[in-house]
Amino acid sequence: MKTLEEIHQIRTQKRKELELRTNAKADTREKHILVCHGTGCTSSKSPQIIENFRAILAEKGITHVRVIQTGCFGLCAKGPIVIIRPEDTFYSNVKPEDCEEIIQTHILEGNRVERLLCKDVDGSKVNRLDELAFYQKQERRALKNCGLIDPENIDEYIAFDGYLALERILREGISPEEVIDIIKKSGLRGRGGAGFPTGKKWELTKINEADQKYVVCNADEGDPGAFMDRSILEGDPHAVLEAMIIAGYAIGATKGFIYVRAEYPIAVHRFQIAINQAREYGILGKEILESHFDFDVEIRLGAGAFVCGEETALLESIEGKRGQPRVKPPYPAEKGLWGKPTLINNVETLANIAQIILKGPEWFSSIGTEGSKGTKVFALGGNVNNIGLVEVPMGTTLREIVYDIGGGIPGGRDFKAAQTGGPSGGCIPKEHLDIPIDYESIKTIGSMMGSGGLIVMDDTKCMVSLAKFYLEFTVSESCGKCTPCRIGTKRMLELLEKLCSGEGTELDLYKLEKLAINIQKSSICGLGQSAPNPVISTMKYFREEFREHAIAKECKTAECKALAKITIDPEKCKGCGLCQKGCPVQAIDGEAREKRVINQDKCIKCGTCLVSCPFHAIS
Amino acid sequence: MTENQSKVNENNQCNVCNTVTPFIKELCQTYLPQKDNLISMLNEVQEKFGYIPVEAQKGLSEYLQIPMAEIYGVITFYSRFTLEPKGKYTISVCLGTACFVKGSQKIMDRLTQKLGIEAGQTTEDGLFSIDETRCVGACGLAPVFTVNGEVHGRATVKMLDEVIDQLLAEEKASQ
Incomplete structure (x- = not known):
């Protein structure tokens, strides 16, 4: 247990110690080697890098250099990432065997290791982190501590004003109503997808009287290809914990749960450490920070069910049951966990809370658009150069995210969606690249903000097969409670499979659309109601492609194998005849030493000729 | 099934009984007998044995006072829980969107073809299981597959072949 006085001392002392992290001109001989320890970099051996650095430093007896594991820097594609501060040198794609050279050349001789310096998309070497085009248009607020502090050390969080917001509230007598008022004024909306005003949600939960209320943090980030919440939990777990305590104070709850996917072992581990440390410091548990407020948090693990991201299904799962959504109303604010009023907020939403309290609602709402304030974190992935985590002000256009921050499409290909x-x-097609990303605008073009997954596709991707991919996902994740979702999505998938295998007809397109609208209208929960969205939006913007599949039986991208047309390029064909010999159905015509042609009526698209051609003339 | 084989099977099952029961006992000491602890406890069993043996279900049913049928319902609802033992090596191919867009379906196709089993199944020799997972969070390395949790990033069909061939060679050498 620490006294308030001791926590203040830690803050001042640590802040001084960590000055070199934020100030490149810090007057110190000390150096910090920051190594990303998020899931992305861990997968490419960053723990080994940390170990090697520490071993080498110990062996050489270097004491003025510390190695620190941090959360995600954002630029996952260039991982593992090593940053040396205060000078802010940015090394990318570092291997465990590079550690020796970094210590020798950079630390001991004072020269940069040129070959490891991060390169920008245009090939130019980047000396400092903030020189990268990737960071130019970003505004890191929810991610402010990710990559800056050691997430497993509460002192480092405290150093950067951690738990100061909580202290102000509890010690300076800011009433729960005032806290809710601040959040309402800020205009913060739920970052989990639907965008419900956060302050309003707090208020609704507060006004429902009960002997017990709960705060639940939704960290069941099920959207495949999205990793915002995971990165926040891995990089800055205390920010989420602090916000949960503040929320508990505001709505009158004394107990909180965080529901995390079991697939995120690092995030779970870090959050548990955060809980333990906070308890040790008297920030969690009884009489928090010497006040009269009690609050405690427990972790609950998910077990791989996408539907549990839906708030009522999540509550069922916390209660130990099958995660099937409940019929709403009553909403959780009224009857939630074990029938008690429950506040459910997403990780990224909570990551904004403490800063809003400290810096004021005006600070928060100073950026963003009319209806969407603040920033949004996106997990940028797919066919884009800078894959990673980005945080931009609401209202940034898709073009800026894909081209300026994401560095465009690899291989000089075209953006498709x-x-x-x-x-x-x-999906958002090319003609809407200039749409500002905020809750309302994105809805007008048939998509939704969602939790922040942003997958870019180039012109080699088939939209029908993409729609099929998403339906496969929904079918396997549908909980089975209501008929439209359980049976309807299955039927939709069958229609899409027909289209992709060349057996579809124009009538199927009509059926698909009709079924989609019915499922949207009649499913119980958000998962079912939104399941047809990928089909509806791809059919809206890529109607021609669907028609090609249905009528001309053609897939121009050749992703749908059954519809792919295999042809021989007459320019490259040397007439060797190897393809003809290998063809199991004699579908290749042409005499000896003549250029060969594929008879499309006979071809079964087995692909044997593709492999046998020594001149790569067949595609 | 010959008499000998059935004896072997019985022995195997008893081996499982012998380790499952003490483990459940241990588990019951760390968790309170509240119904909402079911999923957390199942997660621990799955982690420990690679599947949820029927003995474990019985143990949890008694301790938490939840009917076996309900426990079965929970196990089959969540994709992380399995009722069958997994192979020595579980190869999971990520079919999350980021990996899918980068061609992970081709990796999956090659894997099922090479091992002759479908996703969710285990080879007869008990060596390999195939899983499809949705996002391991290493989207920067897409496409990825994992072998017993170890991530292989920027995967190609060739790389997958090499990894499997190496595992097979190691198995052969150890026999």
């Missing part, structure tokens, strides 16, 4: 909102969202 971007999918936001995962299996519940829709």
Whole structure:
């Protein structure tokens, strides 16, 4: 247990110690080697890098250099990432065997290791982190501590004003009503997807009287290809914990749960450490920070069910049952966990709370658009150069995210579409690249903000097969409670499979659309209601492609194997005849030493000729 | 089934009984007998044995006072829980969107073809299981597959072949 006085001392002392992290001109001999320890970099051996650095430093007896594991820097494609501060040198794609050279050349001789310096998309070397085009248009607020502090050390969080917001509230007598008022004024909306005003949600939960209320943090980030919440939990777990305590104070709850996917072992581990440390410091548990407020938090693990991201299904799962959604109303604010009023907020929403309290609602609402304030974190993935985690002010255009921050499409290919909102969202085609990303605008073009997955696709992707991919996901994740979702999505998938295998007809397109609208209208929960979105939006923007599949039986991208046309390029064909010999159905015509042609009526698209051609003339 | 084989099977099952029961006992000491602890406890059993043996279900049913049928319902609802033992090596191919867009379906196709089993199944020799997972969070390395949790990023069909061949060679050498 620490006294308030001791916590203040830690803050001042640590802040001084960590000055070199934020100030490149810090007057110190000390150096910090920051190594990303998020899931992305861990997968490419960053723990080994940390170990090697520490071993080498110990062996050489270097004491003025510390190695620190941090959360995600955002630029996952260039991982593992090593940053040396205060000078802010940015090394990318570092291997465990590079550690020796970094210590020798950079630390001991004072020269940069040129070959490891991060390169920008245009090939130029980047000396400092903030020189990268990737960071230019970003505004890191929810991610402010990710990559800056050691997430397993509460002192480092405290150093950067951690738990100061909580202290102000509890010690300076800010009433729960005032806290809710601040959040309402800020205009913060739920970052989990639907965008419900957060302050309003707090208020609704507060006004329902009960002997017990709960705060639940939704960290069941099920959207495949999205990893915002995971990165926040891995990089800055205390920010989420602090916000949960503040929320508990505001609505009158003394107990909180965080529901995390079991597939996120690092996030779970870090959050547990955060809980333990906070308890030790008297920030969690009884009489928090010497006040009269009690609050405690427990972790609950998910077990791989996408539907549990839906708030009522999540509550069922916390209660130990099958995660099937409840019929709403009553909403959780009225009857939630074990029938008690429950506040459910998403990780990224909570990551904004403490800063809003400290810096004021005006600070928060100073950026963003009319209806969507603040920033949004996106997990940028797919066919884009800078895959990673980005945080931009609301209202930034899709073009800026894909081209300025994301560095464009690899291989000089064309942008075809971007999918936001995962299996519940829709795709945004090229003609809408200049749309500002906020809750309202994105809805007008048939997609949704979603939790922040943003997958970019180039012109080699088939939209029919993409729609099929999402339906496969929904079918396997449908909980089975209501008929439209359980049976309807299965039927939709069958229609899409028909289209992809060349057996579809124009009538199927009509059936598909009709079924989609019926499922949207009649499903119980958000998962079912939004399941047809990927189909509806791809059919809206890529109607021609669907018609090609249905009528001309053609897939121009050749992703649908059954519809792919295998042809021989007459320019490259040397007439060797190897393809003819290998063809199991004699579908290749042409005499000896003549250029060969594929008879499309006979061809079964087995692909044997593709492999046998020594001149790569067949595609 | 010959008499000998059935004896072997019985022995195997008893081996499982012998380890499952003490483990459940231990588990019951760390968790309170509240119904909402079911999923957390199942997660621990799954982690420990790679599947949820029927003995474990019985043990939890008694301790938490939940009917076996309900426990079965929970196990089959969540994709992380399995009722069958997994192979020595579980190869999971990520079919999350980021990996899918980068061609992970091709990796999955090659894997099922090479091992002759479908996703969710285990080879007869008990060596390999195939899983499809939705996002392991290493989207920067897409496409990825994992072998017993170890991530292989920027995967190609060739790389997958090499990994499997190496595992097979190691198995052969150890026999």
